[in-house]
Amino acid sequence: MLDLSKLQHISDIAIDSRKVSNNSLFFCLAPNKEITQQYVDHAISNGAHDIVYQFEVSQVNGINYYQVDNVFDSYVAFCHSYFNNVSEKLRLVGVTGTNGKTTITSLIKSIGSHFINSGQIGTNGLAYNQIEKDTSLTTPFLHDTLAYLTEMKKHKVQLCAMETSSEALHQQRTKCLDFDVAIFSNLSHDHLNYHKTFENYFLAKKILFDELKGNAVAIVNQDDPYTPQLIKDSKAKVMTYGINEKADYFAQNIVLKPTSTTFELVVNNVIYPVETNLVALFNVSNLLSVIACLHQLGFNLEEVLPLLKDVKSIDGRLNHIDVNGRHVLVDYAHTPDGFEKIYEYANTIKKEGRIISVFGSAGKRDKDKRPVLGEIASQYSDVIILTEEDNRDEEVIDIAHEIKRGIKNTKTLIIEDRYLAIKKSVEISKVNDLILILGKGAETFLDRGTKRENWISDVEAVFEIKKQTDD
Template identity: 45%
Template structure:
């Protein structure tokens, strides 16, 4: 592509790529001097030019400019990068129906439900915490919402592969840092808003402001905002949303409402109320919060054109989402459940579900920790919640980074007053202890890491088999 296609009055020099990381620059790239939390891209201009960058996009005064190099000054490098990525990759999101899902909890579940049902009608991609999936491709991203360059390139790859739709998890970090500014969504879904990420946002209002940007700025004029009527921030989002608003809920009158809910440990049944009619729904999803997730997906699909008589039968047997209330069944006579829960609200929902499915004499055994270099205040809260619902708590490592995992565990213990608890640093051994301790009708909850194939320690990202694989291995070993 010609540089003049990306910037007005720029030379017609040919551009072969885009980069904001000087270490990854290739000959012919445009290099964006992106300011960051730790480093400033302006400090690495010489490195980028040495590697063959065609053009430097910058925003602050430079002491000197290298003769023969092309420089383009902009007010906001991040905004310019988003726009250039959109143009360079031929506006890929305009060629697909785009679903954006945000909220504290439930993003992965809603996005994967949408993808699973849409895939029955036409090829659909997914980008989020669990990975990137389209066609026969499965990739692992570093972030829930990838950076703008990676995101636009991936969306273009999806278009090339024949995808007609994409379900994209939109994190508060991604919104605050403008990673989706080059995308206009057909449908934006709000799951819920609870305590999280204050280490990044500082206050709950800043956190909410980041979430709300999806509905204020990124939905097409003829698009739709799907909002949780039962969440306390519904009215705020309804007022801020620029597109048509559709509600879903359980406790309140809503455009899509679930009533007469019946749940077991393996399935759920409810009546969907929509426009005055009742539609019976059967699903293999369990737990009350998953009813919310399913309602959100049903509303998003229906409001973008899929008939209910296609959507509802597909709800009966939805694919298991790895690490999201994943029940590990290897023939044992107790429940083992792996989940990504890592917020106070998510943890409490899992504890409540575990408590609800224990047998008459069953106990709830929980294995979890708390991430290092992240919000410290929630650690004691985790302990308080576990103390309220569990019979045995096994504390362990969970991405400790350069913090001492034992010290993290001691901070969780500040909230534990009466429940038996122990600390086993090695996560695999902690899971093995929980499973070895379980008896008939007990529930073992393994929370925080889910299927993630790594643990962040002081030395960096270390390989890990994932909680779901570890649990299955421990059960098999116990049976032998």
């Protein structure tokens, strides 16, 4: 292990030579000697004075070099030591699954904040107290996560819920984080562009539970068929939640309304009435995982449940906006399972009007789901407007035509500019129509070509267009 006493002068930790600043400690994770030299030279030119490496490099005077057998292992050990094992000093909750991660972490933070100072890390960035910051990645690299936790701890945060993506788990970005609770929401088709097979995707999710300590708690969805395999090698205590299958935290007699939901929570054969302003059946499942988490962390159910009646809305998740009698629903849904759930909900709340859908599909991502998204949307929609959604180096029109392959007997327009597509949906709508704008939610960027460009967010686009129609 690197001697910390010799490295008190470093300003930060870097594993990407492009992100090195003056006095960074650079861990070179290159796979061979040639690339090691390239990365090390680049890191030094950007200000690094301390280099950790495995393969031989040409050395420069004035630079401190530390050769180790395994750079990644040294990086992990050093990070935890450098940040004083901060993940052990607060209650840390990891949430994984295809859908629901942001909702669950946001609810843990907002409800947990009624009892202790709470924060979250995930798709919508870093949030605690009144502070919000962009993190660029849903699950940051280990040194960044530990820096965020240190910042939180400094501001008296005692509970942090963080999203743990499959890519991050596979890349070991959460290595040796001291999770007290891990939550599994569900597993369905996504990220196969990265994982290649569904089996690999599942195994990445499983890492979170395989690495839990014995006194941690695994909270898992009893309704998901992958749950038994997911937890079979976990040392943690396992608690289940469910709607369709009996579970430790079970919801029965569910009543879904346009603006609220009621159900009976059954825990240890005791029935508790629950009322919440959250809507849609999938949010009952999300809420059960949050209830189970807070209860397992020691909070009293009788004190938690009343707080569910009026929970803070989550940006980009089932955001309802009225535009002159047109009901607009903005949601982050971008997977087949997410589409199924959002359209099932939309079908229950729509009036006598039509459903108009606006969405696209991300470039350089899972292409197989594109016609599937089109097929699901066409089952429920009267009009579909296909548009951009982080097309990256693909053409928007090409992605749209791949989606269109799955669309059957539904009027379909292609408008490449997302803002104009949303505007068109409002223009062609009538009173009592339901407009679904899917895929981006509250995200404030669009990946176009090789650049990430600013985007006002789908929610703000709707409000801006609403103002224009009011004027």
